[in-house]
Amino acid sequence: MGSWAKELAEVHAKHVLTPWAVQKRAPGPVIVRGEGSFLYDLEGNRYLDLSAGLVAVNLGHGKEQVVQAIQQQAARLCYASPAFFHDQRALLAQGLSQCAPWPEGARVFFTTGGAEANEDAIKMARMITGRQKILSLYRSFHGSTLGAGTLTGEYRRFAGEPGIPGVVHFWGPYLYRSPFFSANEAEESERALRHLDLVLLHEDPSRVAAILLEPVVGSNGVLVPPGEYLPRVSELCRRHGILLILDEVMTGFGRLGAAFGASRFKVVPDMITFAKGVTSAYVPLGGVLVREGLAATFDEQPLWCGHTYSGHPLAMAAGLGALAAYRDEGLFERARSIEEWLRRGLRELGKQSPLVGEVRGMGAFFGIELVRNRQTREPISLWHKPLSQEIRWLQQQLLGRGVYAFCKHNVILVAPPLTITEEELQGGLEQLGETLRRLWEEPSFDLGRG
Numbered sequence: 001m002g003s004w005a006k007e008l009a010e011v012h013a014k015h016v017l018t019p020w021a022v023q024k025r026a027p028g029p030v031i032v033r034g035e036g037s038f039l040y041d042l043e044g045n046r047y048l049d050l051s052a053g054l055v056a057v058n059l060g061h062g063k064e065q066v067v068q069a070i071q072q073q074a075a076r077l078c079y080a081s082p083a084f085f086h087d088q089r090a091l092l093a094q095g096l097s098q099c100a101p102w103p104e105g106a107r108v109f110f111t112t113g114g115a116e117a118n119e120d121a122i123k124m125a126r127m128i129t130g131r132q133k134i135l136s137l138y139r140s141f142h143g144s145t146l147g148a149g150t151l152t153g154e155y156r157r158f159a160g161e162p163g164i165p166g167v168v169h170f171w172g173p174y175l176y177r178s179p180f181f182s183a184n185e186a187e188e189s190e191r192a193l194r195h196l197d198l199v200l201l202h203e204d205p206s207r208v209a210a211i212l213l214e215p216v217v218g219s220n221g222v223l224v225p226p227g228e229y230l231p232r233v234s235e236l237c238r239r240h241g242i243l244l245i246l247d248e249v250m251t252g253f254g255r256l257g258a259a260f261g262a263s264r265f266k267v268v269p270d271m272i273t274f275a276k277g278v279t280s281a282y283v284p285l286g287g288v289l290v291r292e293g294l295a296a297t298f299d300e301q302p303l304w305c306g307h308t309y310s311g312h313p314l315a316m317a318a319g320l321g322a323l324a325a326y327r328d329e330g331l332f333e334r335a336r337s338i339e340e341w342l343r344r345g346l347r348e349l350g351k352q353s354p355l356v357g358e359v360r361g362m363g364a365f366f367g368i369e370l371v372r373n374r375q376t377r378e379p380i381s382l383w384h385k386p387l388s389q390e391i392r393w394l395q396q397q398l399l400g401r402g403v404y405a406f407c408k409h410n411v412i413l414v415a416p417p418l419t420i421t422e423e424e425l426q427g428g429l430e431q432l433g434e435t436l437r438r439l440w441e442e443p444s445f446d447l448g449r450g
Contacts, residue, residue, distance in 0.1 A: 005042040034061025051406035056281035060417035069321030088316035099259040107295035114249035114275035115143025117286040125210035189226035205240035215261040218250035222367030243270040253277030256363035257335040279318040335363035345429040353436040379410035401431040
């Protein structure tokens with residue numbers, strides 16, 4: 001690391017609190033530029049962004065349509081009170097509504113990110129239904145603010161406990177580590193549904209306002225539910241008058257091969273929360289899509305949700321630029337081609353490395369679950385514990401090979417920009433495979449080589 005890069009890294013360590021991290025740690029690269037599928041540091045080193053940041057930069061870095069939209073809007077209007085109407089907000093809401101799955105139409109409430117969107121969605125559900133309880137999954141992530149953190153079903157909620165009242169967690173399907181001791185997907189789905197039905201029985205479904213789910217559980221392992229699971233959860237909701245809210249912060253905007261992942265599971269929810277890909281993460285933006293029949297509730301009663309930056313003009317312009325890029329380049333559907341490349345490449349990687357316990361995913365959203373032993377399925381990094389030495393070593397080795405990949409405990413998230421080429425992706429997977437080979441052979445780690 002050069003002197004200027006080293007100095008900046010030291011300034012960062014001295015003055016910045018890094019999210020979700022022990023602050024005293026080895027400095028990472030100082031990123032100063034992004035282009036296409038790659039990030040560049042201060043010293044000119046290039047890194048393939050194999051996880052699209054935090055599964056967010058769907059359009060890749062530096063997409064001209066979005067950059068120009070932000071620049072042009074900055075020259076016209078950078079802020080207006082959310083109480084005012086403005087052109088960009090109207091047009092983006094219209095565009096997003098056209099992507100929604102409801103023939104009756106939809107309205108959009110804008111936030112600055114996914115956590116706010118999930119909190120506002122459950123507030124709306126409570127106002128609309130007059131009920132209080134919200135059900136969400138264990139091993140889910142819905143944000144780190146107090147309310148969204150309570151909705152979250154893993155350790156990142158602990159710092160905010162006891163959290164908000166009325167949130168109940170339940171187990172969803174995860175065949176590789178089945179909480180229901182199932183032998184196959186059909187059995188896992190059936191037992192998970194019976195479990196949910198039992199939880200509802202004991203919570204009283206007439207007191208439940210909404211069930212909030214990620215269509216594919218994201219940072220907690222890329223867990224793809226069996227095909228019939230989400231449609232039957234939707235049926236269960238309709239039977240009891242419970243609203244179904246899908247958290248599409250990660251799965252939206254082409255990540256699963258459609259504008260929203262709900263359509264790949266043939267599910268029509270009552271609300272969809274979104275963020276990340278709506279601007280390809282160029283400007284912070286989130287929101288709640290609400291089907292018209294529910295949104296009309298607030299024509300006669302106040303909507304008790306609001307934020308200073310709701311519908312921020314720069315974010316709206318970025319969203320419009322991103323939406324145009326998705327449509328012009330056919331990127332909502334492109335993840336279906338990327339899915340074929342990933343299945344082929346990751347299947348081969350799994351054959352080569354004894355550390356790969358399972359590969360799973362959909363669209364341009366895959367997870368590689370790493371284990372110490374395929375028979376025992378012992379994770380290479382334990383859940384709810386700090387990252388193991390092996391995973392930290394793997395991340396550093398990948399960076400040294402010019403690849404960034406987001407790791408959550410023992411799962412590597414492979415979720416590249418939707419603009420990635422097959423050649424770029426193949427190059428990244430080759431570096432990942434070589435890094436896993438070296439990890440397996442590293443004598444300082446106990447990986448059950450025997």
